[in-house]
Amino acid sequence: xxxxxxxxxxxxxxxxxxxxGYIRVLLNCYAFAICFTNKELFSVLYFxxxxxxxxxxxxxxxxxxxxxxxxVLDMVTDRISTACLLVILSQVYRLSFVFLSLLALDIASHxxxxxxxxxxxxxxxxxxxxxxxxxxxxYYGNRMFMGYCCVACEVLYITLFLxxxxxxxxxxxxxxxxxxSIVYSALLAVLLFGWATKQLVNVIQMKTAADLCVLYDIxxxxxx
Amino acid sequence: xxxxxxxxxxxxxxxVLDMVTDRISTACLLVILSQVYRPSFVFLSLLALDIGSHxxxxxxxxxxxxxxxxxxxxxxxxxxxxYYGNRMFMGYCCVACELLYIILFLxxxxxxxxxxxxxDAxxxSIIYSALLAFLLFGWATKQLVNVIQMKTAADLCVLYDLxxxxxK
Numbered sequence: 132x133x134x135x136x137x138x139x140x141x142x143x144x145x146x147x148x149x150x151x152g153y154i155r156v157l158l159n160c161y162a163f164a165i166c167f168t169n170k171e172l173f174s175v176l177y178f179x180x181x182x183x184x185x186x187x188x189x190x191x192x193x194x195x196x197x198x199x200x201x202x203v204l205d206m207v208t209d210r211i212s213t214a215c216l217l218v219i220l221s222q223v224y225r226l227s228f229v230f231l232s233l234l235a236l237d238i239a240s241h242x243x244x245x246x247x248x249x250x251x252x253x254x255x256x257x258x259x260x261x262x263x264x265x266x267x268x269x270y271y272g273n274r275m276f277m278g279y280c281c282v283a284c285e286v287l288y289i290t291l292f293l294x295x296x297x298x299x300x301x302x303x304x305x306x307x308x309x310x311x312s313i314v315y316s317a318l319l320a321v322l323l324f325g326w327a328t329k330q331l332v333n334v335i336q337m338k339t340a341a342d343l344c345v346l347y348d349i350x351x352x353x354x355x
Numbered sequence: 356x357x358x359x360x361x362x363x364x365x366x367x368x369x370x371v372l373d374m375v376t377d378r379i380s381t382a383c384l385l386v387i388l389s390q391v392y393r394p395s396f397v398f399l400s401l402l403a404l405d406i407g408s409h410x411x412x413x414x415x416x417x418x419x420x421x422x423x424x425x426x427x428x429x430x431x432x433x434x435x436x437x438y439y440g441n442r443m444f445m446g447y448c449c450v451a452c453e454l455l456y457i458i459l460f461l462x463x464x465x466x467x468x469x470x471x472x473x474x475d476a477x478x479x480s481i482i483y484s485a486l487l488a489f490l491l492f493g494w495a496t497k498q499l500v501n502v503i504q505m506k507t508a509a510d511l512c513v514l515y516d517l518x519x520x521x522x523k
Binding site: 206219 | 366372387396402403418517
């Protein structure tokens with residue numbers, strides 16, 4: 132073993148993109164603590180956190196401070212903030228089962244995907260090149276389209292939260308807004324399409340990842 | 356979930372399915388608890404801790420190649436060794452956690468404050484007090500282990516990068 136000294140772990144914890152990550156966590160904590168008393172502030176803070184999510188990757192590459200910890204922190208913060216958003220939506224709309232299902236799909240698809248990525252050694256679940264599904268190729272091959280779907284999903288949830296009044300039915304709220312003007316209808320359609328695509332990709336991703344887990348075992352047995 | 360302590364899953368898919376089902380069912384339980392009790396922020400935080408700690412732990416386990424996050428042998432924390440070294444104690448903590456959540460749900464009536472519900476139940480008899488204390492201790496231990504687990508796993512992620520750079 133060489134005696135060259137290693138920098139301590141604190142140096143990585145203090146990387147700029149990781150500090151942005153901590154700010155994201157704090158923003159989310161505060162946002163969800165006040166979400167029912169100040170909906171507008173909640174939406175602004177959530178949106179800022181979402182922007183930071185895009186920024187910290189850029190900062191990491193720019194300052195050469197890419198870290199595994201940062202990537203995991205990013206993924207975990209994403210999962211938790213989406214989960215909490217779905218939880219508060221399940222509180223303001225009756226039909227909580229819809230949001231519980233979306234929460235389950237989000238957790239399950241990302242978990243399986245991460246697990247299977249480790250098993251087959253791909254560096255990043257967004258680098259899938261060999262899938263035969265046209266939707267897969269479209270979604271992951273085109274960062275703009277993927278970005279649109281992710282953003283549409285979050286914006287739809289935030290919009291639903293802002294529009295909610297006293298335990299209404301979600302369908303009424305959506306239809307009521309759409310009827311107000313053709314611009315609102317078009318906007319909602321754009322959001323719904325992006326959201327639907329993302330959920331569909333989640334389902335396909337989950338099936339593909341499960342298949343990879345099974346194939347991993349079969350190959351191991353075959354090579355044993 | 357109870358079977359996982361006694362039956363080792365024979366497939367990778369089975370193990371992942373197991374873990375995912377655990378996470379989702381705990382999440383949904385915390386969600387419905389956040390609906391029947393105000394302040395929901397408590398349950399949102401527990402949900403965040405559950406997801407965060409297990410996610411970091413799984414990731415770091417893959418990085419260092421341990422077969423199972425329950426096989427941690429080298430941690431210096433006495434609580435860690437107690438929790439993971441002793442399957443009975445770990446089982447008690449996990450079961451106590453889920454039971455506490457279920458009982459909280461069963462005891463709830465129309466958006467009460469959680470502390471009121473717990474105090475009332477405790478006051479009814481010494482047996483209820485003892486039972487609740489028993490469950491709360493197991494739950495608290497599990498949450499504490501979650502926090503330590505998350506920190507340990509984060510350190511492993513950082514060390515992984517440092518070692519990679521060092522060995523170049």
